[in-house]
Amino acid sequence: MFPAAARAFFEWCDGAWISVAIRESTWMFAVIEILHLLGLTVLIGSVVVLHLRLLGLGMRKQAVAQLADELIPWIRGGLFFMIVTGVLLFLPEAMKCFGSRPFFFKMLLLTAAMALHTAVVGGARRATDAERLPSWSRPAAWLSLALWFGVGIAGRAIGFQ
Amino acid sequence: MTTSTKIEIWGLGLCSLLLAAAPAVAHHSFAAEFDIKRPVKLRGIVTEMEWINPHSWIHLDVKDANGKTVSWKIEGGSPNSLLRLGFTKAALPKGSDVVVEGFRAKDGTNTAVGQFVAFADGRKLFLGGSAPGAHGEGDH
Amino acid sequence: MSLLAICESIDSTAFSTGIRESVWLFPILETIHLLGIAVSAGTILFVDLRLLGLCMKRERLSDVLEQLQPWTLGAFLAMGITGSLLFVTEAVRCYHSPFFRAKAAMLILAGANALLFHWKVYPGVADWDGMLRIPGRARLAGGISLTLWIGIIAMGRAIAYGR
Numbered sequence: 001m002f003p004a005a006a007r008a009f010f011e012w013c014d015g016a017w018i019s020v021a022i023r024e025s026t027w028m029f030a031v032i033e034i035l036h037l038l039g040l041t042v043l044i045g046s047v048v049v050l051h052l053r054l055l056g057l058g059m060r061k062q063a064v065a066q067l068a069d070e071l072i073p074w075i076r077g078g079l080f081f082m083i084v085t086g087v088l089l090f091l092p093e094a095m096k097c098f099g100s101r102p103f104f105f106k107m108l109l110l111t112a113a114m115a116l117h118t119a120v121v122g123g124a125r126r127a128t129d130a131e132r133l134p135s136w137s138r139p140a141a142w143l144s145l146a147l148w149f150g151v152g153i154a155g156r157a158i159g160f161q
Numbered sequence: 162m163t164t165s166t167k168i169e170i171w172g173l174g175l176c177s178l179l180l181a182a183a184p185a186v187a188h189h190s191f192a193a194e195f196d197i198k199r200p201v202k203l204r205g206i207v208t209e210m211e212w213i214n215p216h217s218w219i220h221l222d223v224k225d226a227n228g229k230t231v232s233w234k235i236e237g238g239s240p241n242s243l244l245r246l247g248f249t250k251a252a253l254p255k256g257s258d259v260v261v262e263g264f265r266a267k268d269g270t271n272t273a274v275g276q277f278v279a280f281a282d283g284r285k286l287f288l289g290g291s292a293p294g295a296h297g298e299g300d301h
Numbered sequence: 302m303s304l305l306a307i308c309e310s311i312d313s314t315a316f317s318t319g320i321r322e323s324v325w326l327f328p329i330l331e332t333i334h335l336l337g338i339a340v341s342a343g344t345i346l347f348v349d350l351r352l353l354g355l356c357m358k359r360e361r362l363s364d365v366l367e368q369l370q371p372w373t374l375g376a377f378l379a380m381g382i383t384g385s386l387l388f389v390t391e392a393v394r395c396y397h398s399p400f401f402r403a404k405a406a407m408l409i410l411a412g413a414n415a416l417l418f419h420w421k422v423y424p425g426v427a428d429w430d431g432m433l434r435i436p437g438r439a440r441l442a443g444g445i446s447l448t449l450w451i452g453i454i455a456m457g458r459a460i461a462y463g464r
Contacts, residue, residue, distance in 0.1 A: 034455045045343020059368045062360055070357050152336050160239055214327035240324045
């Protein structure tokens, strides 16, 4: 589903020295995959805790802005870690990813999730003591959660293809 | 110490822990388990088809160069993957005389990951697993 | 009846075969199990981080623990159900797998750590609830929990290797 014009880029990735190294190693891919899974726990874990508050489903004793402040470093750190490990998983399997529908959708959902996340988190940080979150906050939080879980589902589908 | 520094330290600690365990961990990407430089073309009789998750397995009795019958095990995709490629449970009954193309396992056993199964009448069934070309997409 | 014999009889049931050969059920179970990691271990992560003084520093431990607990427990229930159903599809393979054995052992240890914490350490929470640097035993429980869950997740993924 990726445009044909992108093929050359994927081929270049596939042939890069690091791709070859990971591909020919007996253990590298496995270890990176496990790290990616641990990063998922941190990223989605912190996203879930923040969203529970935004949706009024949990952690209600704390102010939204305070919780957002404390969780954002972990969301950011988790996301950074996921991107690094994700790239290292992509590189040795670049051509497989090029032809993979789940991978295409994962990238689409990830882009959407990150874009919406910026808005959601921005809104959370600006929440005042009066705790009147803007009316778009709740539907945005649901959508955000759905997108992040969608990324996870698509990611798993790549492996099962 | 800032929070981000602590996060980095924990991250590094975890990585070292896992890397220490690495030799004990086997592998599961196509490239780590199967050898793209050792393609196989196996002609044989299907003795069993395991239609199971997470990977299906085709058991094939193949006559080697000396005329001796050797048992091969071919990995395919999940039932879900197979069905989406038009490969039903009834498609490969026991006793079928087929040719399987794929890549040999790196551990040297008579195991391979299959790309497709070809019948005498020219039909091809792609196996939808981790091998390049297993979805009928042509050259890797 | 030996453990291996029990696993063999599990594998031979129609129930086991049904899931093992399913087109959609198995992928769905695996997906729920995967996302469940994020909710179950993910919420425990933040309780452990609070115990270790690394996150939620302005909140009391009891506030973090008690508010996340319903979600943690719900997610663990889902993990237990999906995990058991996945186990049932390949009981013998799990029996022989060093990774499954390690995961099972660590799950038991994590459970024991949690029970011990709730029985022996948590009742005294009022004394150290608001502290950033929580005293010894509670902090230790958090560190042990964190380490074990990292191991459980890693071993869980590793079970799939070497099929």
